[in-house]
Amino acid sequence: MIYINARFLTQDMTGVQRFAAELCLQLARLRDDVIFLSPRDIKQVDIASRLNVKVVGSRSGHLWEQWDLPFFLRKNGCPLLVNLGNTAPLLYLNKVITLHDISYLRYPKTYSWGFRYCYKFFIPLLLGTCKKLLTVSGFSRDEICSQYGFSREKIHIIHNAVSEKFTVSHETGLRRGYFLAVSSHHYHKNFHGLLAAFNKLPEKYEMHMIVAGSTHPNYQPLEFDKNLGNKVSFVGRVSDEELVDLYRNAFCFLFPSLYEGFGLPPLEAQACGCPVIASNAAAMPEVLGESAILVDPLNDDALTEAMEKLVLDPKLRESLIAAGTENIERFSWLLSARQLSCVIDSV
Structure with a gap:
């Protein structure tokens, strides 16, 4: 079985969470060997209802991701874990991770001191412990390679796309000003x-x-x-x-x-x-x-x-x-x- 880190189901829907959600919905159509592991506090109930979700552990947030999630995986033979957000369990080695960009380095004033410190410490360690790295564009791939010296051969570009709900209206008339x-x-x-x-x-x-x-x-x-x-x-x-x-x-x-x-x-x-x-x-x-x-x-x-x-x-x-x-x-x-x-x- 393949396991997906579905912590995104417990978060508000921003760009990173939408990337994970849309990919998971399509991946569930393509494969029957995928299980989505989540904490208990699911917010995205509609999306979760369309996935093979297994709730594990008793914690939430980062504690769940760093403790409960790897504990469950080790008990089940250390299978592959796919992480589609910008974070992943650090001390679990059989994993694919995703890094959307390095804006925390290029525009640090965007983020709090704690966030910047965490990512500056955390991301290099994740990059050193993953089997493969996903990112969303050639630009981000080049940024990651330049900043961290990460091997281009281990990076795979998985583009974003548009949800089916974003369509042209069939109603005619002038656009508002x-x-x-x-x-x-x-x-x-x-x-x-x-x-x-x-x-x-x-x-x-x-x-x-x-x-x-x-x-x-x-x-x-x-x-x-x-x-x-x-x-x-x-x-x-x-x-x-x-x-x-x-x-x-x-x-x-x-x-x-x-x-x-x-x-x-x-x-x-x-x-x-x-x-x-x-x-x-x-x-x-x-x-x-x-x-x-x-x-x-x-x-x-x-x-x-x-x-x-x-x-x-x-x-x-x-x-x-x-x-x-x-x-x-x-x-x-x-x-x-x-x-x-x-x-x-x-x-």
């Missing part, structure tokens, strides 16, 4: 640059911006510019259904991130028929190619110019929608699960 941004408040997401650029957009265009995603309680537009007024709405964390509606009705999706190991939100936007303006940094050129307008995320004026260009050129907007629809065909959770299955068989 808002730009959309979806992400967290973390520094490397570059919301400070995004808001500065949006504030430079001439008011004659009468455009609004909606920012969806988790935010810090003190994270308010007034921190950046008092002139933003009612031009920006922070709607917080939204459900997938609400997010699909936001994508479908947006004039354009903005993603000027400074650092991404992959960058899934632009693909979600494209799947919903929304054109994209994104950063030309990190993995974004690899993921988006020529299907989006790519700009220097450190150049506010370039981002403002791209927004204005799209407002003034309806044909450009339509061409980006078509290019985005074509781009998302390159990525599939089923294909990624098949690639993961091959990695499992090769260990």
